[in-house]
Amino acid sequence: MSTTVQLPRWIDVGALPLLNLLLALVVSGLVVLAIGENPAEVVEILLYGAFGYEEAWGYTLYYTTNFIFTGLAFAVAFHCGLFNIGAEGQAYVGGLGVTIAALYLDFLPFPIMLIVSMLAAMIFGAAWAYIPAYLQARRGSHVVITTIMFNFIASSLMVYLLVNVFRPQGSMSPESEQIADHLRLPFIHDMAASFGIEMASSPLNLSFVYAIAASILIWMFIWHTRWGYAIRTVGANAVAATYAGLEPGRYIIIAMMISGVLSSFMALNEVMGVQHRLLIDFTAGYGFVGIAVALMGRNHPFGIFLAALLFGMLYQGGAELSFEIPTISNDMVVVIQGLVILFTGAMEHMFRPRVTKIYTAWRLRRDAQEAA
Amino acid sequence: MENFELIILLLDATLRTSTPLILAALAGMFSERSGTINLALEGMMLGGAFSAAAVAFYAGNPWVGLLAAIATTIGLSLLHGFACITHKGNQVVSGMAINILMSGLTALVGIALFAQGGKTPALDKASRFQPITFPGAEAVKDVPIIGPIYFELLSGHNILVYIAFLAVPAAWWVMYRTRFGLRLRAVGENPGAVDTAGIGVVAMRYRAVVCSGILVGMSGAYLSTAQGASFLQDMTAGKGYIALAAMVFGKWRPFPTLAACLLFGFLDAAATRLQGVILPGIGEVPVQLVQALPYVLTVILLAGFIGRAIPPKALGRPYVKER
Numbered sequence: 001m002s003t004t005v006q007l008p009r010w011i012d013v014g015a016l017p018l019l020n021l022l023l024a025l026v027v028s029g030l031v032v033l034a035i036g037e038n039p040a041e042v043v044e045i046l047l048y049g050a051f052g053y054e055e056a057w058g059y060t061l062y063y064t065t066n067f068i069f070t071g072l073a074f075a076v077a078f079h080c081g082l083f084n085i086g087a088e089g090q091a092y093v094g095g096l097g098v099t100i101a102a103l104y105l106d107f108l109p110f111p112i113m114l115i116v117s118m119l120a121a122m123i124f125g126a127a128w129a130y131i132p133a134y135l136q137a138r139r140g141s142h143v144v145i146t147t148i149m150f151n152f153i154a155s156s157l158m159v160y161l162l163v164n165v166f167r168p169q170g171s172m173s174p175e176s177e178q179i180a181d182h183l184r185l186p187f188i189h190d191m192a193a194s195f196g197i198e199m200a201s202s203p204l205n206l207s208f209v210y211a212i213a214a215s216i217l218i219w220m221f222i223w224h225t226r227w228g229y230a231i232r233t234v235g236a237n238a239v240a241a242t243y244a245g246l247e248p249g250r251y252i253i254i255a256m257m258i259s260g261v262l263s264s265f266m267a268l269n270e271v272m273g274v275q276h277r278l279l280i281d282f283t284a285g286y287g288f289v290g291i292a293v294a295l296m297g298r299n300h301p302f303g304i305f306l307a308a309l310l311f312g313m314l315y316q317g318g319a320e321l322s323f324e325i326p327t328i329s330n331d332m333v334v335v336i337q338g339l340v341i342l343f344t345g346a347m348e349h350m351f352r353p354r355v356t357k358i359y360t361a362w363r364l365r366r367d368a369q370e371a372a
Numbered sequence: 373m374e375n376f377e378l379i380i381l382l383l384d385a386t387l388r389t390s391t392p393l394i395l396a397a398l399a400g401m402f403s404e405r406s407g408t409i410n411l412a413l414e415g416m417m418l419g420g421a422f423s424a425a426a427v428a429f430y431a432g433n434p435w436v437g438l439l440a441a442i443a444t445t446i447g448l449s450l451l452h453g454f455a456c457i458t459h460k461g462n463q464v465v466s467g468m469a470i471n472i473l474m475s476g477l478t479a480l481v482g483i484a485l486f487a488q489g490g491k492t493p494a495l496d497k498a499s500r501f502q503p504i505t506f507p508g509a510e511a512v513k514d515v516p517i518i519g520p521i522y523f524e525l526l527s528g529h530n531i532l533v534y535i536a537f538l539a540v541p542a543a544w545w546v547m548y549r550t551r552f553g554l555r556l557r558a559v560g561e562n563p564g565a566v567d568t569a570g571i572g573v574v575a576m577r578y579r580a581v582v583c584s585g586i587l588v589g590m591s592g593a594y595l596s597t598a599q600g601a602s603f604l605q606d607m608t609a610g611k612g613y614i615a616l617a618a619m620v621f622g623k624w625r626p627f628p629t630l631a632a633c634l635l636f637g638f639l640d641a642a643a644t645r646l647q648g649v650i651l652p653g654i655g656e657v658p659v660q661l662v663q664a665l666p667y668v669l670t671v672i673l674l675a676g677f678i679g680r681a682i683p684p685k686a687l688g689r690p691y692v693k694e695r
Binding site: 031035036083085131135139140141142144145146148149150152153156157159160164285288289291292295327328329331332333334335336337338339341342345346347348349350 | 409411451454455456459460461462464465466468469470471472473474475476477479480481483484487490610613616617620658660661663664667668670671674675676
């Protein structure tokens with residue numbers, strides 16, 4: 001084999017994902033053309049809907065919050081070599097924890113409730129992730145299949161609970177009672193107003209701050225702690241980790257539980273922050289999109305933030321889009337998501353050999369010129 | 373006698389609910405036995421269902437719809453293969469991507485073509501697969517025991533139901549009695565050895581995913597042109613994942629997979645029938661529990677509490693020829 005030069009970091013984590021993203025967007029544009037609309041117009045409406053006015057920003061960041069949590073959730077498990085497809089179910093069950101805390105401990109004052117609701121979400125989310133994690137670590141059951149199964153089990157369980165337990169007497173719709181006003185997560189525009197800053201109202205709430213904090217903590221955890229190092233070692237090579245004295249099963253369980261905790265934070269945003277009650281299917285596919293977010297962000301919190309922002313923009317802009325162009329529904333956003341996952345995730349290696357070849361040729365020529 | 377009739381009706385419903393599962397689970401088996409994880413069954417089923425309904429509507433013929441469904445799912449299988457086999461991409465991610473893509477694309481194209489909120493127009497009788505009445509079924513209808521079994525249970529299904537049940541022994545024969553099947557299984561267990569024997573691993577895996585595409589296309593067409601009369605948005609409602617669970621439950625083998633599909637189909641039929649029924653001594657049966665049972669059972673099996681499910685050895689690993 002001829003000599004190849006290792007790609008510099010900016011190509012590896014910057015240019016290659018961007019190239020794949022570009023391809024996904026070009027194909028999305030072709031889909032728009034195929035159903036008889038103008039892609040340029042679609043892009044314009046998307047951008048206007050996501051950033052064009054003050055309120056839009058709030059919505060975009062509200063969606064971004066969910067994607068940061070589910071993206072981080074996938075990434076932590078991925079660093080341990082695990083595919084956690086179960087963020088959807090873990091967030092759903094996490095929402096159960098939040099609701100129970102908020103409805104049955106409603107005598108607690110708000111500052112304590114902030115912590116209690118967070119703990120409740122964490123415990124429920126982590127517990128739901130623990131079972132597949134245990135089965136993977138101790139019984140060798142493949143975590144992909146078990147987490148998929150657990151999503152469905154969670155869904156059935158929650159429908160049962162919502163219909164039979166949480167539905168207020170006399171109500172027809174399967175949703176829980178409202179969470180008391182004083183226990184809700186404060187909106188950012190309300191918080192800004194108390195400092196005398198005018199902001200347009202939007203669902204953006206305190207959990208966005210949690211998301212930023214979680215990103216920083218996860219970055220520190222994965223790259224600057226002993227556990228993080230052990231998780232990455234197990235993910236890179238479980239056999240080598242065993243020889244190094246690390247017990248892979250232990251770190252598989254730890255990584256999955258942290259992943260479950262992060263997924264469940266999404267429920268804090270939705271249940272405590274925005275909907276103020278437990279709704280059927282409130283997770284709405286955010287858990288699955290988290291896979292795309294993490295893959296696009298190369299499983300690094302900063303990358304995940306950027307990718308989450310992109311998807312937040314697509315969600316908010318997509319809502320605007322379905323107002324403006326009747327033939328384009330929210331499904332267009334789903335299509336774009338699918339294409340982004342396909343090109344940046346499944347086909348991430350597609351351009352690598354060619355780019356490596358071009359870069360190698362360029363480097364060799366430059367080295368030769370320098371030598372001359 | 374009333375109980376007997378109830379059982380016959382329940383089994384009859386079981387045949388109908390398990391048909392799409394059988395076809396999709398066999399599809400998954402072909403792909404996974406060759407070493408390619410197929411999480412995309414759900415999305416492919418959806419794509420097949422949409423193509424079948426849309427094309428059958430224009431052509432006025434269910435067979436043309438079926439061909440369109442198969443063409444669609446073969447195309448999706450090749451896409452999956454292109455990502456996972458050619459570019460060695462992650463198979464789980466590719467499967468999820470196809471599922472999400474098809475969930476959006478079928479609705480989007482449906483709205484663009486028919487403007488009915490993602491549905492396809494209702495199909496008339498001529499463009500759907502119709503029940504087939506066996507010879508003499510009407511005659512024995514009133515004979516006790518045999519009559520209901522022959523008339524209700526065996527006769528009176530559409531052609532795809534019979535194809536699904538015949539596909540199981542056919543798949544077994546292909547998998548265990550032909551050279552193609554031997555190679556397909558070998559490529560999923562030890563691709564290196566197959567390569568050494570001078571058989572192309574990549575070509576073999578592509579053939580396997582194409583087989584998978586043909587089968588899952590039929591299950592999609594069944595949903596929209598045989599069981600139903602139009603395509604509805606997200607009409608598969610997790611059936612692709614149940615089929616996947618059935619395949620795992622059947623330990624990646626044709627006949628046990630059939631048994632798992634029948635069990636899961638039965639649970640589905642029973643859940644529908646048990647809605648709101650109050651059983652003596654137990655009270656109202658939580659339908660959600662019955663619905664969750666396939667997944668719970670699969671997890672218990674995977675945990676190794678009911679026998680052991682051992683996946684093909686090279687499952688999920690792209691083949692890298694040594695350089």
